Amino acid sequence: MADQVRVGFVGCGGNARGHMQQVAANPAARIVAVCDISAEAAQAAAGQFSAQPFTNHRVMLDAAQLDAVYISVPPFAHGEIELDVLDRGLPFFVEKPVALSLELAQRIAARVRSTNALTCVGYQLRYTAAARATKAFLADKVVGMAVGRYWCPSGRGSSWLQQWAKSGGQVVEQATHTIDMMRFLCGEITEVYCLQANRTLKTIDCPDHNVLALKFASGAIGSLTTCWAFEGWDGNVVDIFFDRYRIGWNAGTPSITPACEAFQVDQALGTAIDQVFIEAVRTGDRSGILTPYEEGMRSLAVSLAANASARSGQPKRVGGP
Ligand SMILES: NC(=O)c1ccc[n+]([C@@H]2O[C@H](COP(=O)([O-])OP(=O)(O)OC[C@H]3O[C@@H](n4cnc5c(N)ncnc54)[C@H](O)[C@@H]3O)[C@@H](O)[C@H]2O)c1
Structure with a gap:
């Protein structure tokens, strides 16, 4: 059981900032890396949460020794990010909608199943x-x-x-x-x-x-x-x-x-979704997660x-x- 979950963010926009506040306030987690294709957005979030900034999610995933990843990007940007996170065996929290096509969501869901990954979709x-x-x-x-x-x-x-x-x-x-x-x-x-x-x-x-x-x-x-x-x-x-x-x-x-x-x-x-996700990653107990990837795909x-x-x-x- 990890003492403190090392969290990385892909996407540092308005919605991600809300999750960052929640994660930063959770003593069981620490934001260690943040990534945005906008260097300015990455720098701003990194400065606020004392994290390392990146502008490419693969570079972040390879460098930052993460325990979990938040993916908060616009709907059209889904796909590679999830698959790269899964390739590295990491759990992820992803914002809704999980994709713009069912084909892509099915591809990601299949990989989630085959790797038995812990996932949580932002249907709070x-x-x-x-x-x-x-x-x-x-x-x-x-x-x-x-x-x-x-x-x-x-x-x-x-x-x-x-x-x-x-x-x-x-x-x-x-x-x-x-x-x-x-x-x-x-x-x-x-x-x-x-x-x-x-x-x-x-x-x-x-x-x-x-x-x-x-x-x-x-x-x-x-x-x-x-x-x-x-x-x-x-x-x-x-x-x-x-x-x-x-x-x-x-x-x-x-x-x-x-x-x-x-x-x-x-x-x-009531529980806060970020707390549920971090706790599931920390303990490995997924029973609190009501919104695994499959549910996001069905919606x-x-x-x-x-x-x-x-x-x-x-x-x-x-x-x-
Ligand atoms: N659960 C909720 O209630 C809730 C509320 C608001 C937004 N959202 C969701 O959160 C997601 C993001 O929304 P937002 O309002 O933060 O949008 P936003 O435009 O404010 O931020 C998105 C950020 O993602 C970055 N980005 C895009 N492609 C990227 C990539 N490949 N790698 C790294 N960064 C990338 C953009 O540069 C931008 O900074 C959307 O899917 C939205 O539906 C959910």
Whole structure:
């Protein structure tokens, strides 16, 4: 069991900085190396966390004697990094979405399986007390319908995020959190029919509105609506209908209507994803990891099926051609 997990980062952007803060605050871990293709970003992170800066992930992997790697790069940059990390037998934490194509995610997943690598995908909502309590409560219930939404202004920027070829659009890049939560709480999604429109943000090449109709393996049905033009934030919310009840799920304090004493959320049950990952690497005990690579791939498959459905005008089986 390692006393202190030696962590390296690939990608030093906005999201990585959040993970760096968490890792730096964890006495069981130390950030020893950081890498970004932007030397400026690597230098800035290295300075802040007293780590060694790199601009090439292979050079970092070969030089830094790491115990674990965080990969927080934009969706289009996945692939070589994961495969190089796996080649060196290292565990990794990777941000969602895990790739832009199912083929690539399947290739990485196959290598994760064959090397029995410890992995964790950044779907942190699963680790909240709200998600854990709701999942446990729904375990013996018959869900009829799940209705999710992700409405926000993120389409209004001008970075890789708003470029279809680099992010895959809102359903792949962002609403993947809501899809992942719907899968976690209500089971696998098997079929998607999706309508997409660009009505407001004429300067971007992505849809700014998406409507998905969903079929679950259980027989439940659902929907997900997303908006990228809304000057407000109402996302990662799922209304789950079962029996005569509705759980209004969110990551903080979900509600149930009509009132039901049996549904309680003990906030002490929540864990921070970074702490779970570091502890799993330190001890070798993976039981706390709720989001191994395979789960990230399955959530990606739903988003990709939605995009494919919108393109073809036909419903798509998840994971199908
Ligand atoms: N889990 C969450 O809630 C959450 C929140 C925000 C972002 N994210 C995810 O984190 C990822 C990064 O997002 P961000 O907001 O930090 O983006 P960002 O643009 O701020 O940072 C990405 C960084 O990666 C670097 N990079 C690109 N290719 C690289 C490569 N091959 N090697 C090394 N560095 C490389 C870029 O130079 C940039 O500094 C995205 O996948 C995003 O979806 C997740």
